[in-house]
Amino acid sequence: MHGDEVSGFYVLEKLVSLLPEKFSGTLTIIPSANPLGLIHRQRFVPLDEEDLNRGFPPPPKARGVSAAYKHTLIQLGHAHDFIIDLHTFVLPCLEAGLFLPQSSEKNTALVKRFLQALDPETVFSMDIKREEQREASALGVYMIAQGKPFVAIEYPPVRQINEEFIALLADNLFHALSSLSSGNASSCTPSKEIHLFERQQVISQSTGLFVPTRKLRDEIKINDVIGCMIDSVSLAREEIHSPYQGTLTEIADRQLWRFGEKLATVGKRIA
Ligand SMILES: [Zn+2]
Incomplete structure (x- = not known):
């Protein structure tokens, strides 16, 4: 589809x-x-x-x-x-x-x-x-x-x-x-x-070039750094923190990601 x-x-x-x-x-x-x-x-x-x-x-x-x-x-x-x-x-x-x-x-x-x-x-x-x-x-x-x-x-x-x-x-x-x-x-x-998971999605609050610092299957705690965003104008790096705890089941790769796009999913085990 x-x-x-x-x-x-x-x-x-x-x-x-x-x-x-x-x-x-x-x-x-x-x-x-x-x-x-x-x-x-x-x-x-x-x-x-x-x-x-x-x-x-x-x-x-x-x-x-x-x-x-x-x-x-x-x-x-x-x-x-x-x-x-x-x-x-x-x-x-x-x-x-x-x-x-x-x-x-x-x-x-x-x-x-x-x-x-x-x-x-x-x-x-x-x-x-x-x-x-x-x-x-x-x-x-x-x-x-x-x-x-x-x-x-x-x-x-x-x-x-x-x-x-x-x-x-x-x-x-x-x-x-x-x-x-x-x-x-x-x-x-x-x-x-x-094993059932709930999707907890990390949505980008800025537009920039993402650099992942964690990998799939990593266990993430609240506030852990999962990657950085490089500003396309100033080239300044900003850390991206996870608001969630769980298993990293999805993580953006090096690419320009826009405000409001998904950067990662942290799976929360529910059953
Ligand atoms: Zn589809």
């Missing part, structure tokens, strides 16, 4: 090579829901600058190409029993599964089993009524309200992944898909528990 997020293509290419010739059920893969954004290397739909993963459901008689895309995605969602939405984070990060509250206990169990089999480096609990209200009009939230089990995966940016890592991500996805096969319901209950 976001045209500048391409890691999923590499994972899906690998995944297709792992699939057996015959399996029970139907798997539909939509490599890009936003092909115009993809060719322009931009997040939004170029013709109307819409975020394709917001504004679900589109209002009645909504016009434009994005409304048509959204209706198609909803129809596809209705035609399937389980929906997986692949995204790519902008900042270097750990692979993350996003766990949203589901509409029934049965769906919760399905999604939990999927995430256990996926075994990503982190699982974020998405409380769309509290911390994650920005996501409240996403496709997934709407499909969940329609009774569909839904899970999202955020991959690290493409500059951070090599062939080996892509193979691992594809393998994880293959295992997660296998967990959905009804024959595997009891036989492949993974022993691993999922």
Whole structure:
């Protein structure tokens, strides 16, 4: 849905090579829901600058190409029993599964089993009524309200992944898909528990050139320095402190970051 997020293509290419010739059920893969954004290397739909993963459901008689895309995605969602939405984070990060509250206990169990089999480096609990209200009009939230089990995966940016890592991500996805096969319901209950994190996002209060001083997986305490911002005019360095405690699951790399953009995520273990 976001045209500048391409890691999923590499994972899906690998995944297709792992699939057996015959399996029970139907798997539909939509490599890009936003092909115009993809060719322009931009997040939004170029013709109307819409975020394709917001504004679900589109209002009645909504016009434009994005409304048509959204209706198609909803129809596809209705035609399937389980929906997986692949995204790519902008900042270097750990692979993350996003766990949203589901509409029934049965769906919760399905999604939990999927995430256990996926075994990503982190699982974020998405409380769309509290911390994650920005996501409240996403496709997934709407499909969940329609009774569909839904899970999202955020991959690290493409500059951070090599062939080996892509193979691992594809393998994880293959295992997660296998967990959905009804024959595997009891036989492949993974022993691993999922560790849920809440996202605590460090937002930049200035514009400048960031220098990270901590790395992914580091344990951070409140007020720890996580990086510096170099002013593009004076070249003065200013320390960036974390207002949060937890595990560093996302941290900006050397680049110009603007006021209001995310610099890091500190995961707070909640379960
Ligand atoms: Zn995205």
